[in-house]
Amino acid sequence: MESLLLASFVAAFVLATVHVFAGRLRRLNRLPRSRWLSMAGGVSVAYVFVHLLPELARGQAVMEGSDIWVLSYLEHHVYLLALLGLASFYGLERLIKEHRRHLPEHAESHAGVFWLHIAAFAIYNGLIGYLLIQGENSSLTTLVLYCVAMGLHFLVNDFALQNDHKGLFRRRGRWFLAAMPLAGWTLGLATEISELAVSALTAFVGGSIILNVLKEELPEERDSRFSAFLLGSVGYSVLLLSFQGN
Template structure:
């Protein structure tokens, strides 16, 4: 339990420290942010998606009236996570499309965006306790991947909401991994619920990484992204093997 609490506080510290790393916020995209995105994607495809297969076995063994006619519950939940955050990002982009670059976001749109990412961070913190991190090594690999992912998200949200994010949003996002860990430490959930949460998280991470790497205006760095993804995938496979 102590190790997972330390991991939660380290994840919180990423948001608190990201404000001092503004030199990474430039175009063309910083190679460090591209590499960080590659690490997060590697973690999803090498660790979380195989967990979806195990989660699917759990769901297959449980009769859920609402979902009994669906064949791939876990993968549909991953798709749902991707679609939810895709819809959110489209809404935010349309909101800002006709506004000057430094114009503040409307408070309702800001809190919707930050609230969604706050819940996202809380889920990541929650899975520190109830996820698939069976030992200290697994926990460390999860923490590193999610910490780098938080860094990428922090820069994206700072770009979207400017000073409003610096003054309010960053603090909420820093709080949520610890809050998620606290909830996880005092609650017990079924294996089915953990599998469902992990599936939703996997799809969400894929979208939130790729939306930062794919747009042409980001001028992203393919080399660092490949290095981060291939290098971290190799590390994960060596540990698992």
């Protein structure tokens, strides 16, 4: 148990370093979109569909047995929470893109818009760090698979946020986001939540991941690499399924 706890801390530290050092990989931040970022997005989506969605199915059974009237009222509550995560970040993305449309190409975002965006991703990163301990990572294997998928996802998010906020993100935002997986891990160490709450958080994070990956892959101007995205998603799916079979 202690070794798994230590491994989860190492995983939180690794996730934190992604935001610290991602800016040095400037060759990835170009058009047409780097095939490495497309592959990273494919890995993240594969993790959601092959690992998290089955967890959501189990979480649905937990919620259906709940005595909480709000949850018993909703027929597919866990999937609605995933939809809420997706819709929340979609609405935020539309706000940011509308804001950028009225700014010169290389101008930094206004402070209020910037901190709203960063605050949303800070909570998101904190939840991902929290689930390192409180989630379904009951073995070193599942913990490593989670860390790899979320680390690559953070890399995709980092370049998206740099494109949105320019130097303001590099100077301030990335440090704040880097601290949040460790903050979430610490909170997870200090508190314990019910299986119902874990299912709810997992659902919200899963829906958010899907939106945050696809919003970077789908726009035509990104000129994304479908072959790299497919390789990442298929390859990581095979890896996940091989470990699930053991």
